[in-house]
Amino acid sequence: MFFSYYKKLSTAQKRIYLESDEIHAIPLPDATALHPLIPQLISALEHEDREQIEEICRALARGLTSQLGVPLLRLKVLAVRPVTGSEELHGLYELAEGRASAVITLWMRTAKHRRVVAFRSFLRTLLHEMCHHLDYHLYTLPDSYHTEGFYKRESSLFHQLVPET
Numbered sequence: 653m654f655f656s657y658y659k660k661l662s663t664a665q666k667r668i669y670l671e672s673d674e675i676h677a678i679p680l681p682d683a684t685a686l687h688p689l690i691p692q693l694i695s696a697l698e699h700e701d702r703e704q705i706e707e708i709c710r711a712l713a714r715g716l717t718s719q720l721g722v723p724l725l726r727l728k729v730l731a732v733r734p735v736t737g738s739e740e741l742h743g744l745y746e747l748a749e750g751r752a753s754a755v756i757t758l759w760m761r762t763a764k765h766r767r768v769v770a771f772r773s774f775l776r777t778l779l780h781e782m783c784h785h786l787d788y789h790l791y792t793l794p795d796s797y798h799t800e801g802f803y804k805r806e807s808s809l810f811h812q813l814v815p816e817t
């Protein structure tokens with residue numbers, strides 16, 4: 653299945669899209685090494701501890717990038733999600749520029765009720781932004797599209813970090 657914007661892409665962009673769509677999983681060399689961070693993240697979210705959440709997300713990002721052999725990135729966790737139009741921003745990935753590394757920004761509170769984001773959706777957002785980073789650095793794609801393959805990669809990371817009980 654191709655998303656509707658596929659039709660509007662140029663031939664070169666379609667090639668990137670197809671390449672992205674064909675990769676379905678990102679096998680981690682040692683997912684279990686990262687498992688201790690998961691209950692820590694759940695607890696930090698419960699305690700609404702921004703600094704702790706940020707620290708754990710940075711540890712996760714360090715673990716993922718070093719296991720996959722891609723450049724480390726900067727990561728920050730901010731308070732309330734910004735709203736643009738009717739859309740609430742969950743996370744943001746900014747490409748590396750010059751000497752500065754790439755940056756992931758995550759927000760820990762919903763715009764509407766200022767409630768702390770639920771664990772699963774918070775972790776999914778982190779992994780989603782991480783998948784953009786991996787598109788550029790692990791798969792060396794010239795652009796990073798939301799393809800079905802992209803969402804499968806996001807899920808593959810999630811299920812390795814949070815095995816179903």
Ligand SMILES: [Zn+2]
Pocket residue numbers: 780784798
């Ligand atoms: Zn995205």
